[in-house]
Amino acid sequence: MRAVIPYKKENAKSRLSPVLSKEEREEFVELMLRDVVDSLLCAGITNIDILTTSSKGVPEDLEVNLVVTEPGLNVSINEYLRTVDEPTMIIMADLPLVGSSHLKKITSFPEDVVIVPGKGGGTNILFLSQPKEFTVKYHGCSFLSHCDITNDLGKSIRIFDSLLASTDIDEPHDIVELLIYGDGLAKEYVEKRFCTETGEGRVKISASSKLSGFI
Ligand SMILES: Nc1nc2c(ncn2[C@@H]2O[C@H](COP(=O)(O)OP(=O)(O)OP(=O)(O)O)[C@@H](O)[C@H]2O)c(=O)[nH]1
Ligand SMILES: C[C@H](OP(=O)(O)O)C(=O)O
Helix, strand or coil: CEEEEEECCCCCCHHHCCCCCHHHHHHHHHHHHHHHHHHHHHCCCCCEEEEECCHHHCCCCCCCEEEECCCCHHHHHHHHHCCCCCCEEEECCCCCCCCHHHHHHHCCCCCCEEEEEEHHHEEEEEEECCHHHCCCCCCCCHHHHHHHHHHHCCCCEEECCCCCCCCCCCCCCHHHHHHHHCCCHHHHHHHCCEEEECCCCCCEEEECCCCCCEC
16 A cells, blocks of 8 residues: 655645745645645555655755656656556645544445545545556546546445545635644644634634744
């Protein structure tokens, strides 16, 4: 079994630009990557490929294999899948709330394809028992696309339903979940910059006292 993490550091997480500078986002995405790698290793998944647009963006101390590709998420993953012959987990780098217990559970299901939905119709994790046959289609409503692709292949499917595994950190309000439920490096990073604001309705983030203003 192996895992592949698509990873682009350059100008990462542009949707967080209202609350983090380019340098901060690039620092933050690296910490989220470290959290994801840590969860994989804790789950016993040690064969980890990072599919990256530049080897310079990946910390040298991580125990991973680098696969450097041209930009383009779908094309690079689909090329990669043609080269693998064992069950493969495609896991995004922006999942600091995913824990080893989720990953162990995901790899224990008997279905051909396990999908962890992402917020807003995305796909956070795809676990493929036969990756060579599968073609991914990220962006748009990729969750439904991946269900359709699985059905068209005549494969069985399991949807893994989990708040923490389904929370990808894309937009400023996602940082609330990281502040509440996180326990890794990415959580430490946001704790220094933001705090939670409680009132009526959902918890919000605001800039911590060292920074100014509400978000
Ligand atoms: N290898 C590779 N990975 C990518 C590419 N684009 C995004 N990724 C990774 O794919 C995953 C999901 O991407 P997004 O959530 O859209 O992340 P992003 O592109 O940094 O964020 P936005 O700029 O806000 O869209 C993350 O792990 C990214 O690091 C790419 O062109 N190539
Ligand atoms: C890559 C994309 O990520 P999102 O933009 O939903 O974070 C998806 O899951 O299809």
